[in-house]
Amino acid sequence: xxxxxxxxxxxxxxxxxxxxxxxxxxxxxxxxxxxxxxxxxxxxxxxxxxxxxxxxxxxxxxxxxxxxxxxxxxxxxxxxxxxxxxxxxxxxxxxxxxxxxxxxxxxxxxxxxxxxxxxxxxxxxxxxxxxxxxxxxxxxxxxxxxxxxxxxxxxxxxxxxxxxxxxxxxxxxxxxxxxxxxxxxxxxxxxxxxxxxxxxxxxxxxxxxxxxxxxxxxxxxxxxxxxxxxxxxxxxxxxxxxxxxxxxxxxxxxxxxxxxxxxxxxxxxxxxx
Amino acid sequence: xxxxxxxxxxxxxxxxxxxxxxxxxxxxxxxxxxxxxxxxxxxxxxxxxxxxxxxxxxxxxxxxxxxxxxxxxxxxxxxxxxxxxxxxxxxxxxxxxxxxxxxxxxxxxxxxxxxxxxxxxxxxxxxxxxxxxxxxxxxxxxxxxxxxxxxxxxxxxxxxxxxxxxxxxxxxxxxxxxxxxxxxxxxxxxxxxxxxxxxxxxxxxxxxxxxxxxxxxxxxxxxxxxxxxxxxxxxxxxxxxxxxxxxxxxxxxxxxxxxxxxxxxxxxxxxxx
Numbered sequence: 001x002x003x004x005x006x007x008x009x010x011x012x013x014x015x016x017x018x019x020x021x022x023x024x025x026x027x028x029x030x031x032x033x034x035x036x037x038x039x040x041x042x043x044x045x046x047x048x049x050x051x052x053x054x055x056x057x058x059x060x061x062x063x064x065x066x067x068x069x070x071x072x073x074x075x076x077x078x079x080x081x082x083x084x085x086x087x088x089x090x091x092x093x094x095x096x097x098x099x100x101x102x103x104x105x106x107x108x109x110x111x112x113x114x115x116x117x118x119x120x121x122x123x124x125x126x127x128x129x130x131x132x133x134x135x136x137x138x139x140x141x142x143x144x145x146x147x148x149x150x151x152x153x154x155x156x157x158x159x160x161x162x163x164x165x166x167x168x169x170x171x172x173x174x175x176x177x178x179x180x181x182x183x184x185x186x187x188x189x190x191x192x193x194x195x196x197x198x199x200x201x202x203x204x205x206x207x208x209x210x211x212x213x214x215x216x217x218x219x220x221x222x223x224x225x226x227x228x229x230x231x232x233x234x235x236x237x238x239x240x241x242x243x244x245x246x247x248x249x250x251x252x253x254x255x256x257x258x259x260x261x262x263x264x265x266x267x268x269x270x271x272x273x
Numbered sequence: 274x275x276x277x278x279x280x281x282x283x284x285x286x287x288x289x290x291x292x293x294x295x296x297x298x299x300x301x302x303x304x305x306x307x308x309x310x311x312x313x314x315x316x317x318x319x320x321x322x323x324x325x326x327x328x329x330x331x332x333x334x335x336x337x338x339x340x341x342x343x344x345x346x347x348x349x350x351x352x353x354x355x356x357x358x359x360x361x362x363x364x365x366x367x368x369x370x371x372x373x374x375x376x377x378x379x380x381x382x383x384x385x386x387x388x389x390x391x392x393x394x395x396x397x398x399x400x401x402x403x404x405x406x407x408x409x410x411x412x413x414x415x416x417x418x419x420x421x422x423x424x425x426x427x428x429x430x431x432x433x434x435x436x437x438x439x440x441x442x443x444x445x446x447x448x449x450x451x452x453x454x455x456x457x458x459x460x461x462x463x464x465x466x467x468x469x470x471x472x473x474x475x476x477x478x479x480x481x482x483x484x485x486x487x488x489x490x491x492x493x494x495x496x497x498x499x500x501x502x503x504x505x506x507x508x509x510x511x512x513x514x515x516x517x518x519x520x521x522x523x524x525x526x527x528x529x530x531x532x533x534x535x536x537x538x539x540x541x542x543x544x545x546x
Contacts, residue, residue, distance in 0.1 A: 031396060032381050054334065058498060061331030062381060104400060108305050108335060123304060127377060127398035205495065206479070206486035213479035222478065223496045225331060 002026050004036040004048030010130040010148075010155045016078045016175035017049040037066035040178045047075060047179045054082075054105065054173040059223055063176065064237055067266045068194045068227075074267035075179040077190070079172055084110055086162040087133055087153050088145040094161050097121055101132035102147035106166075110147055113165040133158060174273060182267030185243040190220060191268040193253065196227050196235045198261040205236065211255045212240060215248040220273070233261070243268040275299050277309040277321030283403040283421075283428045289351045289448035290322040310339035313451045320348060320452045327355075327378070327446040332496055336449065337510055340539045341467045341500075347540035348452035350463070352445055357383055359435040360406055360426050361418040367434050370394055374405035375420035382439040383420055390435075406431060447546060455540030458516040463493060464541040466526065469500050469508045471534040478509065484528045485513060488521040493546075506534070516541040 003021060006013040007029025014027050028045055030036045036048040052063045066072060084106055088097065097118055100107070104125045107114070114121065126132045129148030136146045137156035145161060146152070153160055183189070197204050205224075212219060218241045227233040242249045244265055257263045276294060279286040280302025287300055301318055303309045309321040325336045339345060357379055361370065370391055373380070377398045380387070387394065399405045402421030409419045410429035418434060419425070426433055456462070470477050478497070485492060491514045500506035515522045517538055530536045 031398070032377070032384070034381060034384070053498075055499070058334030058337060058496070059331045061327065064331060104305070108307065111305070111307070125304070125400040127400060202489045202491040203486035205492060206482040209479040209482060213476035216475045218475040219478060219497075221497055223331070224492075224494055225326075 002028050002045045004028050004030055004039045004045040006050055008130045010152050011128050012080055013049055016080045020078045020177055033062040037070045037072050037178055040072050041070050047177050049175050049177050052174050052176045072178045073182040074176050074192055074269050075183055076177040076269045077272050078175040079273050082173055084147050084166040085150050085160045086145050086165050087158040088161045089140050090159050092142045096142045097145045098143040100145050101126055101135055103129050106147045109166040112167050183269045185245055186270050188271050189243040189268050190239055190241055190271045191244050192239045192266040194237050194266055195260040195263040196233050208256055211252045215252050275301050275318045277301050277303055277312045277318035279323055281403045283425050284401050285353055286322055289353045293351045293450055306335040310343045310345050310451055313345050314343050320450050322448050322450055325447050325449045345451045346455040347449050347465055347542050348456055349450040349542045350545050351448040352546050355446055357420050357439040358423050358433045359418050359438050360431040361434045362413050362415055363432050365415045369415045370418045371416040373418050374399055374408055376402050379420045385440050386438040456542045458518055459543045461544050462516040462541050463512055463514055463544045464517050465512045465539040467510050467539055468533040468536040469506050481529055484525045488525050490515055
């Protein structure tokens with residue numbers, strides 16, 4: 001099964017894809033999130049896995065844009081525990097490390113560990129944890145280490161110098177599996193919608209939330225951004241509990257559709273978060 | 274005047290700082306957004322400039338976290354037009370280019386131009402537009418180009434091979450100027466607040482928005498994220514028009530304070546967006 005992922009090989013996108021579909025998948029890497037979504041839209045791959053939200057970095061705008069403007073649906077959400085390790089060459093020890101390479105988010109997540117244990121090490125930002133591991137593996141210097149998942153140690157023949165180097169709580173990233181179709185109701189689902197309002201006036205969002213509140217529908221996420229299609233247009237992204245085939249939700253969406261310029265149902269899928 | 278910015282030199286953070294404070298500033302670079310905010314908190318610098326939202330990438334979670342948990346206020350917002358150019362060595366022409374280096378967001382923003390004009394060029398992601406320019410400047414190969422601001426051309430002695438290479442609409446990034454104090458009322462202000470609710474129940478957000486809607490206060494941004502301090506805790510970030518010293522807003526915030534677990538006024542500042 002071909003699964004589009006955000007490359008290169010060995011990133012958390014690939015871990016998310018394997019978590020969802022098992023080890024048998026054939027990952028097809030793309031350089032950008034938009035490329036993964038377009039590959040799904042064009043049928044090049046049947047599903048694509050992209051990050052949508054990390055606790056450190058917040059929402060991923062490029063993924064929200066893909067949901068808003070491309071012909072793709074959310075089939076499932078995948079939550080991956082970020083479990084960073086310090087990875088070095090086989091003959092290296094923690095004390096040898098003078099340079100630490102990783103994605104800037106990973107360096108930020110491991111800041112406490114680095115300050116305490118490697119206060120003099122030079123921190124070098126690269127564009128992915130996978131690239132950091134690849135670099136350390138290529139240069140094979142005892143004083144170089146990368147921060148990333150243990151899967152990278154196998155992929156690039158490195159050794160885990162230290163487990164669990166990230167700070168306690170910021171340890172989850174949420175991915176979406178994109179497809180042409182969303183999922184059937186399971187009884188415990190979530191739905192994502194995007195809408196935009198053509199008027200920027202006090203109370204418009206309040207009126208829309210009223211449709212959810214009066215029907216006892218629980219929102220799990222809300223976000224606004226200027227649509228940039230026209231001045232005063234706002235895009236709203238809302239996730240809520242329930243499946244769009246269920247009666248109160250159908251009704252709420254019909255009412256909201258009357259109030260906004262455009263409403264897009266991005267999909268219903270089993271709740272995992 | 275010392276201004277903390279997200280390094281390295283020449284990034285859009287520095288452009289934002291100069292837009293706000295003029296060319297006379299002394300930029301102090303930090304590797305992480307949290308470092309800039311902590312430098313403001315500790316008084317190492319009197320103000321710090323960090324990105325909070327880009328149209329492509331959405332909100333910057335690390336900045337939202339700094340607002341929520343550190344003792345800093347928003348003094349002003351700064352909107353910077355992202356005006357990407359293709360930068361090469363002095364003897365190079367557009368046709369020579371076989372490799373394009375930039376931040377992945379910048380490459381994504383310039384995707385249409387690159388597909389049309391340099392369909393065979395290799396795209397290489399690096400961690401900032403400044404790093405890309407530095408690399409091209411260091412290696413001085415005719416076939417290499419960087420995507421970034423024209424300021425980088427001066428800083429790294431490069432030539433603008435092509436103006437305006439980004440796609441039309443995604444051309445603004447919003448920065449915040451952080452300080453120990455926010456700003457005095459000007460009559461046309463915005464206020465940012467963060468609150469968290471200790472209960473995850475339908476309608477809680479709706480009740481809070483009611484306090485704004487009934488007082489005719491216009492929201493300009495809303496975002497939710499799990500606080501991760503405890504299960505079911507949600508952090509909400511809301512920006513709205515008006516200054517916290519103005520009567521209806523004072524009143525609304527008092528009412529909201531009664532309904533939520535914690536409410537933090539992050540600051541009022543002149544509206545620019």
